[in-house]
Amino acid sequence: MDTPASTDREGISRIERLCIDRGLKMTGQRRLIARVLSESADHPDVEELYRRAHERDAHISIATVYRTVRLLEEKGILERHDFGGGRARYEPTEHGPHHHLIDVDTGKVIEFADARHEAMAQEIAARLGFQLVDHRLELFGRRFPEPKPAAPARRAPRPRNGRDPA
Numbered sequence: 001m002d003t004p005a006s007t008d009r010e011g012i013s014r015i016e017r018l019c020i021d022r023g024l025k026m027t028g029q030r031r032l033i034a035r036v037l038s039e040s041a042d043h044p045d046v047e048e049l050y051r052r053a054h055e056r057d058a059h060i061s062i063a064t065v066y067r068t069v070r071l072l073e074e075k076g077i078l079e080r081h082d083f084g085g086g087r088a089r090y091e092p093t094e095h096g097p098h099h100h101l102i103d104v105d106t107g108k109v110i111e112f113a114d115a116r117h118e119a120m121a122q123e124i125a126a127r128l129g130f131q132l133v134d135h136r137l138e139l140f141g142r143r144f145p146e147p148k149p150a151a152p153a154r155r156a157p158r159p160r161n162g163r164d165p166a
């Protein structure tokens with residue numbers, strides 16, 4: 001869930017470094033997409049990534065962004081999510097294991113971790129004869145309505161012994 005600095009001392013973005021480590025040839029446009037991904041703390045879809053990349057390089061095409069995202073997903077650098085809405089959303093796997101709650105009204109995605117849920121998932125897998133290697137939890141929710149403004153405060157009833165509480 002942490003988002004450390006997006007580039008290292010040599011100015012190479014974290015995602016670009018992962019690409020290099022996995023033997024991907026880095027073109028200028030791939031490098032740019034890697035940088036955009038390194039700087040994104042959210043879960044953008046391809047169109048949003050394209051928009052961010054296009055702001056810096058008007059020559060980049062959405063097809064290139066699609067291809068690069070696919071490639072990075074195949075290499076295990078990006079994880080694809082389906083948060084509803086019909087568009088795949090992406091985030092770097094380096095963000096580590098966590099789950100998502102999606103606000104169905106705003107589309108806002110909230111990340112969380114929960115040790116009890118982790119333990120329960122392991123238990124279920126074990127009961128079925130498996131060792132848990134991965135699991136995902138996506139919650140779709142709607143915020144409770146804001147509480148109404150408080151009614152004018154009424155005086156607290158006096159305690160029976162007649163003294164004010166300490």
Ligand SMILES: [Zn+2]
Nearest residue numbers: 043091100111
């Ligand atoms: Zn996430």
